[in-house]
Amino acid sequence: MVFTSRVSGEIVEINRGEKRVIEEIVILSDAKNNFVDFGSQNPNDMDKQAIIDKMLTSGVWPFIRQRPFNKIANPEETPKSIFISGLILPSCSDYNYILEKEKADFQTGIDVLKKLTEGQVHLNLDKNRTNCHTLEDANGVQITKFDGPHPAGNVGVQIHHLDPVINRNDLVWTVNPQDLLIIGRLFNKGQFDSSKLIAVAGSEVKNKQYYKMSVGACVSSVIDNNITEGNNRVILGNVLTGKHIQANGYIGFYDQMITVIPEGDQEEFLGWLIPTYPRPSISRTLPSFLMPEKKYKVNTWNAW
Numbered sequence: 001m002v003f004t005s006r007v008s009g010e011i012v013e014i015n016r017g018e019k020r021v022i023e024e025i026v027i028l029s030d031a032k033n034n035f036v037d038f039g040s041q042n043p044n045d046m047d048k049q050a051i052i053d054k055m056l057t058s059g060v061w062p063f064i065r066q067r068p069f070n071k072i073a074n075p076e077e078t079p080k081s082i083f084i085s086g087l088i089l090p091s092c093s094d095y096n097y098i099l100e101k102e103k104a105d106f107q108t109g110i111d112v113l114k115k116l117t118e119g120q121v122h123l124n125l126d127k128n129r130t131n132c133h134t135l136e137d138a139n140g141v142q143i144t145k146f147d148g149p150h151p152a153g154n155v156g157v158q159i160h161h162l163d164p165v166i167n168r169n170d171l172v173w174t175v176n177p178q179d180l181l182i183i184g185r186l187f188n189k190g191q192f193d194s195s196k197l198i199a200v201a202g203s204e205v206k207n208k209q210y211y212k213m214s215v216g217a218c219v220s221s222v223i224d225n226n227i228t229e230g231n232n233r234v235i236l237g238n239v240l241t242g243k244h245i246q247a248n249g250y251i252g253f254y255d256q257m258i259t260v261i262p263e264g265d266q267e268e269f270l271g272w273l274i275p276t277y278p279r280p281s282i283s284r285t286l287p288s289f290l291m292p293e294k295k296y297k298v299n300t301w302n303a304w
Helices: 048-058 103-114 155-162 177-189
Strands: 009-016 022-029 065-067 081-085 120-126 142-146 172-174 195-201 209-214 232-236 243-245 257-262
Touching: 048 177, 065 155, 081 103, 081 155, 081 177, 103 120, 103 177, 120 155, 142 155, 155 172, 177 195
Parallel strands: 081 120, 081 172, 120 142, 195 257
Antiparallel strands: 009 022, 065 172, 195 209, 232 243, 232 257
């Protein structure tokens, strides 16, 4: 399994975690950004094995993940279906904005997926939103629109309703829409271009916006001098499912968002028992559940 570097340069550090598992390979860019030309090809003119070989050689194959267990898909197996979720999860990036001008690469990515399964390629959208043309006009997919609150946007919930994993040998693959663009660029341009639009948000971010970044880029490039002073927590991802990282950490292979919120390490007398200020609550712990539309500034402690 190949993981391709986004930049050309020199390996300067290999960081290991528990049991000497490799966690990071740090590459110092030579500022030349030389890349391997894998050649542009139309996936509709290729057979399945040729497509798999190209994806494995170039390093885009790990963007395809397998259910159950959400691990990298095995290229020697065939899934019964492949799922793409275009629904927006709470506090996450907006695919309608990200994909608005990416119709060609997105469609090419779909054409690739169609060659990898004998079943359906499912594209699931939000029934209550106006979706961009890239999503609505996608060809060769089964479009299903979901209605309902979170976790309707979780791809696992969508798999459960449309093509559940029942038998021991059942396999379903999933691809994130923005990762699918990277696969499409490989076949359209012949390059491993892992650039993404990374949303930088959170109450402590001064300029909340999208930044064009690459897999493996240092997050300090977009949060230095862009967050308020104080003890903040930098989260790779959203506040519900993201991972706490240091301010000089790196964009992971599947990440699409950076969130910065207060750490929440201030002690309070009797804690949440005294409603000294408005706090969010979806479990009716606090009276704020009576105001579901009200917006709150939260930290890592006071979300109930």
